[in-house]
Amino acid sequence: MDIIVILFLVIGLFFFLGGAVGIIRMPDFYTRLHPAGKLDTLGIFAMVTGLSLYNLQHFSFEALLLSAKMFLIVFFVFLSSPTATHSIVDAGMRAGLRHWTKKKRRG
C-alpha cells in the first residue's frame, strides 16, 4: 500500500516540477499559462489521490468521509482552475497582448 502512495506522490511532484519548469522556460505569457494551469491541476489530482489512499489505511467510516472531503478539493480545483486560467487569458486578450509566434522571431 505504501508503495502505491509513494508512487502517486512522486508522480504528483513530477507534474508540479514540470509546471514550475514550464513557467520559467516558456517564451511568453500565453504559453506560460499552459504548464501553470494544467500540470498543477493534474499534480493536485495525483497527490490528493495518494494522500487519501494513505488516509484509508486504517479503514473506518470516518476515514472514508475524510477521504471524500479531500476529493471535494479535487472537485473544486477541476472546476475552478480552468476558469481561473480562462479568465487570465481573457484579461490578456482584452489588454491586447500579442502572442509569441515563430514567424515573429524569424522576421
Add this chain to the structure above:
Amino acid sequence: MTDSNNNVAKKVGDTRAAFFKSFFSFLITFVFMFLSWIVLSGKFDPLLLWLGGISSFFVAYYFYDLLFPAMEPGYGKVFFRFISYVPWLIWEIIKANFHLLYLAFHPQMKDLIDPHIITFKTNLKSDIAITTLANSITLTPGTITVTADSDGVFRVHAIDRESADALPGTMLKKVAKVFGEKI
C-alpha cells in the same frame, strides 16, 4: 432578499407550473446541499444535523436559482451521462499532460512549440454545455479557451499543431451527447 424571488416568480408568469418548477429546483438544491454538509461535517450529532438542515434550507431558499436555474425533465439522464463522461476526460487529460511535460523539459522547446489561435463554431445551445466544452478544452493540456460566447463560437489558443488538430473532434461529440444536443 425575498424581492428577487418574487421577481423571478412574476417573470415566469406566476402560474402553478412555474411554482412547481422553482419548488423542484429548491428541493434538489436542498438535497445537494445537505449531502455536501454530511460529507463536510462527518458527524451525526442531532444538533449538527439540525443545523445542517437549517443551513441547507437557507442556501436553497435564497439561491435556488443559481444551481439549477431552469428545471428540465432530462436532468437525471444528463447527470449520469456526465458521470460517465468524466473518466474519459481524465484519461484524455493524463495522456495530453505527458505531451506537455515532454515539451516543458525538451531542450529545444522553442522549435517544437508553435502557438496560434484557432476559431471554430459549434451548434451547442445551452450555457452549461458550452461551459463544459470550454473547460474541458482548457483542462486538456496544449489548448486554452480564449473566448466562448453564447452563439457557440470558440477561440482556442493552442500551443502546437498537434494539440490543435484534435479540436473540436471527439470532445465536441461527447459533450453534445452528454447534454443531448445536435452537433
Add this chain to the structure above:
Amino acid sequence: MSTFFLSIALGLLFLMLFSMYRALFGPTVLDRLIGVNAIGSKTVILLLLIGFLYERVDMFVDIALAYAFLNFVAVLAASRYFHKRKGLYEESFMD
C-alpha cells in the same frame, strides 16, 4: 512515512521558488498573476501534507479547502479588474 511526507513538502517549497521568480520578476502583471496562482495550488497540497505530519488531517483539510476558495476568488477578482481598467502595458517578449 512521515519523513517521506516531509521531503515531499520540502520539494514543493523548492518548486514554489520557481513560481516566486515569476511572481516577483514577471515582465507583465499577468505573469505575476500566473505565479501567484501556481503558488496557491501548491499551497493546498502543502497544507494537506502538514496535516498528515501533525496527524490532524481533519483540521487541515478545512484550511486547504478554504485556501483553494480564496485563491480562486483572488485570481478571478484580479483578472476581472484588468478586464475593466486597462492598466496593462505591452512589453517585448523575452526570447
Add this chain to the structure above:
Amino acid sequence: MKFIGFVIVCLTGALLLYGTGEFPDWGDPASPASIHLSNHYIEKALEETQVPNLVTAVLADYRGFDTMFETAVVFCAGLACFLLLRDFSRKKERFYRHTATGVILHVKDSKKVLKTGKEFEHMDKDWVPSDLIIKTICRILIPFIQIYALYVVAHGDFSPGGGFQGGVIFGSSLILLAISYDLKTLLSRVKEKVLGIFAALGVLIYVGIGAICMPMGGNFLDYVKLVPLVPGDPHHIRALGMLGVEIGVGIAVTAAMAVIYINIVSEGRHDEGL
C-alpha cells in the same frame, strides 16, 4: 493638515514601539502568561467548557469580551466605509443600454431620466459584459461555497473555523457573485439596507446573549446561567452559548465584508462595480 496627520501617526507608532519594550520575550517560559494562564487553559478547558477545540474555548469563553469588541470593530469598519464612501449624489451624465440590441444611449442632461426596466438598463461608461464561462461556473460553485461557510461557522468547536472565518468565506461568496455577474445582480438579490441591518444584528446577537445572562443571575457572558432557557444536556451549555455567539459573529462579518466590498469597488456609487 496632511503633515499634522503624518506627525501624529509617526508619534503613535513610536509610542507603541516604545511600549513593546516592556513585554516579556516571545515564548519566555518565565512570563506570567506561561506560568499561570496557559497551563490552566490547556488542562482545564475541556472539562470546563466541553469544547474540543481549545482555541475556540479561549476565544469565545475565557476571552469573550475581547471577541465581542473585535466583532464591534468589524462592524465599525463596515460602517466607516459606508459613511465615508457612499455617494448619493445624482450623476450628471448617464448611460443606458438597450437590452435587445445593445445600443448605448448617452444622456447628458441631468434632468432627463429614462425608465429602466425591460427595455433599457443602467450601465457604466466602461461596461464589460460578464463572461459566459465564469458566470456559469461561479453560479454552480456559489451554493457549495456558502454551505461550506455555514459548516465552518457551525463547527467552530471542532474544526479550525469559527464565526470570523465562516463569515469571511460567506462574504467572499457574495463577492464572487458580484465579480462573475456584476454588482447590480448582487444588490438586487441582497439589498443594501438588509446588509446594514444584518451587520448590526450580528453584533446584537452577541451582546444579547451576553446580556440575557445578567437577569438570569450571572455575569455578562456567563453561559452557565442560560441552562433553564435551553433544552438539552446542561453540560454542553457553554458549547451552545459559544455556538450562538459564533453565529452572531458570522452574520456581522459577512454583512460587513459585503458592505466594504460594494462601497470600495464602485466608489460608493453602486454602479456596475468591478
